[in-house]
Amino acid sequence: MEKKKKTKNKKRFTWVNLAQLLTVAALLLWMQWAVNSGRVLTIFMASPTSIVEEGIKIITDGTLWPHLLLTIQEALAGYLSAVVVGIAVGLLWTLFPVSEKYMNVFCSAIMAVPKVAILPLLILWFGIGFQSKAFLVFLFSVFTILYNTVTGAKECKKEYLKVARVFRANRFQTVFLVIIPAALPSIFNGLKLAAATALTGVLFSEMQSARAGLGYLLTESQNLLNTPRMFFLIILITLLSVGAVKLIDAIEYAISYRWRHV
Structure with missing residues (x-):
């Protein structure tokens, strides 16, 4: 059967x-x-053949690569910073619940601020270069990772915690050997959500204030009414987002497999 x-x-x-x-x-x-x-009309939609031709053109003439590399660098810098800070603060809140009571109000307030509204301030503080883009990506990603980490830690089964107490595990051993493995699905869910929003953040920032990057290239194509290029860039950005999520899926599987066979 x-x-x-x-x-x-x-x-x-x-x-x-x-x-x-x-x-x-x-x-x-x-x-x-x-x-x-x-x-x-071609001004509204591009045919698949024209999209492929335009994609081959900007790849072979070298137009795409500097913009693609810059966007990936900005997204990675902001995203990796958000991963470190989000997981670290989440573990801090788990280890010391008083810190969550103190910081939660401030984090909620910062998270509620529209990212569109603070972009002019970021440009004033960091300029229109790399730093403002990376910091905006950080803001787009960090709270998703933080709250998913805390949620996963709080959903750890009480039976696991009781076993840790029986074996006289201290607080750090309980967190790193019991709570974190139990919270991994929630943490990786936050990482996947943040990966998609990170790319959104960097593109939005580049479209508003940049002279390079995929967002800038997309805005330039719009101004020139180059519809095939716009379609190609949208497809490329979508593939980058899907690839990032699949990469995190593979990392999650590898870590989970290792935990099961320790």
Whole structure:
């Protein structure tokens, strides 16, 4: 019975994938037909062939690489800083609950401030260069990681904590050997959410005040009414976001596998 269920699930999964591919193919064919037939003007939508041609053009002539590298550097700097601070503060709140009572009000207030509103201030403080972009990414990401860390730590089963007390584990041993492994799913969920918002933050900042980066390139394409380039950049940004989430998934699997086999 179990073998039959597994084969059924596999067949269903295969058919779902096939349906997804057919849907994407149908959409691409419709886009190509709509643009070529003149039903939709090229200023509003680009055909798949023109998107591919424009992508090959900016890749081969070297236009894309400096902007892509800068955006990745800004996103990584802000995101990694948010990971360190978010997890560290989350563990601090877990170790010392009084610190959470003290800091929670301030963190909630800062988190509630619209990031759009403080961008002019960040430009005044850090300029229009690397620092303001990285700091905005940090603000976009840190609270998601922080509160997911705290939520995961608080959801640790009481049975685990009782076993730690029986074995006379101190507070740090309880946190690092019991609470953190139990909180890993919630922590990684926060990391994945923050990875997507980090890219959003850096693009928004580049589109508002930058002379380089994918956000700047996207704004420039919009001003020039270069629709194929805009579509290509949107697809590239989407793939970067998906790739970041998949990378975090792989890291989560590797860490979880190692914890299970310690």
